[in-house]
Amino acid sequence: MxxxxxxxxxxxxxxxxxxxxxxxxxxxxACKTTTKKSVTALNCTAKYGAIDNLQxxxxxxxxxxxxxxxxxxLMATHFANYEKNREGFEKLxxxxxxxxxxxAIELIKYITKRGGEMNFNELSEGIRDEDKEEQDFELLELxxxxxxxxxxxxLALEAFQIHEDASRKxxxxxxxxxxxxxxxxxxxxxxxxxxxxxxxxxxxxxLLNGPDASLSxxxxxEYLQKQ
Amino acid sequence: xxxxxxxxxxxxxxxxxxxxxxxxxxELKIPKGWIDMVNPCVESMRNQIEEELKxxxxxxxxxxxxxQDTINRPGFAEMFFKSASEEREHAxxxxxxxxxxxELTNNVSKLIxxxxxxxxxxxxxxxxxxxxxxxxxTSVTKKxxxxxxxxxxNEKFNDYHLVDYLTGEFLEEQYKxxxxxxxxxxxxxxxxxxxxxxxxxxxxxxxQGAE
Ligand SMILES: [Fe+2]
Numbered sequence: 001m002x003x004x005x006x007x008x009x010x011x012x013x014x015x016x017x018x019x020x021x022x023x024x025x026x027x028x029x030a031c032k033t034t035t036k037k038s039v040t041a042l043n044c045t046a047k048y049g050a051i052d053n054l055q056x057x058x059x060x061x062x063x064x065x066x067x068x069x070x071x072x073x074l075m076a077t078h079f080a081n082y083e084k085n086r087e088g089f090e091k092l093x094x095x096x097x098x099x100x101x102x103x104a105i106e107l108i109k110y111i112t113k114r115g116g117e118m119n120f121n122e123l124s125e126g127i128r129d130e131d132k133e134e135q136d137f138e139l140l141e142l143x144x145x146x147x148x149x150x151x152x153x154x155l156a157l158e159a160f161q162i163h164e165d166a167s168r169k170x171x172x173x174x175x176x177x178x179x180x181x182x183x184x185x186x187x188x189x190x191x192x193x194x195x196x197x198x199x200x201x202x203x204x205x206x207l208l209n210g211p212d213a214s215l216s217x218x219x220x221x222e223y224l225q226k227q
Numbered sequence: 228x229x230x231x232x233x234x235x236x237x238x239x240x241x242x243x244x245x246x247x248x249x250x251x252x253x254e255l256k257i258p259k260g261w262i263d264m265v266n267p268c269v270e271s272m273r274n275q276i277e278e279e280l281k282x283x284x285x286x287x288x289x290x291x292x293x294x295q296d297t298i299n300r301p302g303f304a305e306m307f308f309k310s311a312s313e314e315r316e317h318a319x320x321x322x323x324x325x326x327x328x329x330e331l332t333n334n335v336s337k338l339i340x341x342x343x344x345x346x347x348x349x350x351x352x353x354x355x356x357x358x359x360x361x362x363x364x365t366s367v368t369k370k371x372x373x374x375x376x377x378x379x380x381n382e383k384f385n386d387y388h389l390v391d392y393l394t395g396e397f398l399e400e401q402y403k404x405x406x407x408x409x410x411x412x413x414x415x416x417x418x419x420x421x422x423x424x425x426x427x428x429x430x431x432x433x434x435q436g437a438e
Binding site: 045046047063066067070071073074077078080081082083101102105108109112113115116117118119120121123131135136137138140141142143205208209213214217 | 248249250251252255257280284287288290291292294295296297304308311312315319322323326329330331332333335336338339341342344345348
């Protein structure tokens with residue numbers, strides 16, 4: 001019995017050791033032989049932890065940011081036409097569009113930092129389903145803020161999902177580096193955006209319930225311009 | 228019985244309207260004579276917005292490719308990510324121009340396709356990506372020239388101002404950009420003639436310092 005345990009411990013120990021030494025062994029091999037071994041054939045990637053299993057959700061998250069960035073750009077465009085003429089609302093949504101864009105680029109860089117690659121085709125079923133309905137981004141003031149709030153909550157929950165995957169102690173998924181990155185780069189920022197938008201809907205729905213909705217919207221837009 | 232039903236409906240309708248927020252405002256009567264852009268000029272400008280964004284996503288794919296650890300060309304990656312954001316800025320400039328001329332008051336929701344997936348996502352090396360970039364810019368230049376033609380050769384309306392804007396701002400940037408990429412291809416190809424790997428590595432380090 002003892003011997004079996006001993007042997008199996010030794011066996012796993014050598015396995016672990018081998019896993020750590022792939023790159024070095026490959027390099028030794030490559031330097032020895034006369035035939036040139038290409039760099040990509042060496043086991044010397046930046047990959048460790050659970051990036052292989054988490055990668056597709058991160059890729060999706062990038063693509064979802066791009067899609068939302070374009071949607072916010074359309075919302076901003078609508079508020080900037082001469083009939084709407086709401087510079088504050090334009091600024092709000094243009095800012096969101098810019099942020100989603102830059103966050104997407106940073107997330108691509110992050111995936112590659114972990115030894116992964118980008119796939120622009122990865123999309124969630126939920127996002128694909130949205131395509132089936134007619135999309136409207138020419139919205140009234142209050143509706144636009146409501147739409148943005150829904151979008152931001154969806155993105156926040158998606159970050160939770162990636163975090164959940166990365167925090168599962170399941171083999172091949174546990175990756176504290178990924179979950180920590182999601183926390184620092186997404187989760188807290190999203191909390192503030194969601195709170196801000198929820199506050200806007202509170203204000204706007206109260207203001208629009210009063211006697212002069214037009215003046216209220218004008219003043220609210222002025223306020224947004226200064227944010 | 229029927230009467231009660233009607234009465235209930237009526238009361239509930241009143242209840243609804245009194246709780247309804249005044250979200251929309253009355254129709255405006257703004258003179259429209261100043262809005263003088265005509266088709267197909269407007270249509271071709273609208274299409275160009277998406278073309279710029281497509282170019283943007285193609286650069287994005289290049290940035291992603293050269294960021295990988297197994298490729299490790301951070302200089303190239305940074306340059307292509309920057310180009311991607313610049314192309315997006317071009318799209319926004321076109322949008323702002325149309326807004327300034329009183330356009331984009333309707334059909335904005337379909338202005339951009341939802342996701343513009345880049346078709347090519349890997350390149351043999353830095354030179355081939357740069358060559359791709361040059362071809363991309365050349366095709367964008369051609370498309371802008373087509374927009375100009377549509378806005379100039381129009382019996383109904385020669386759009387002097389837009390033609391001047393596209394020529395002075397957009398074509399100017401296209402030609403300068405193309406010259407820059409062509410120069411980079413030349414330098415890199417010469418560097419790589421005898422020292423492939425070293426040449427590209429050096430060039431990448433140079434790009435990293437170019438910020
Ligand atoms: Fe461009």
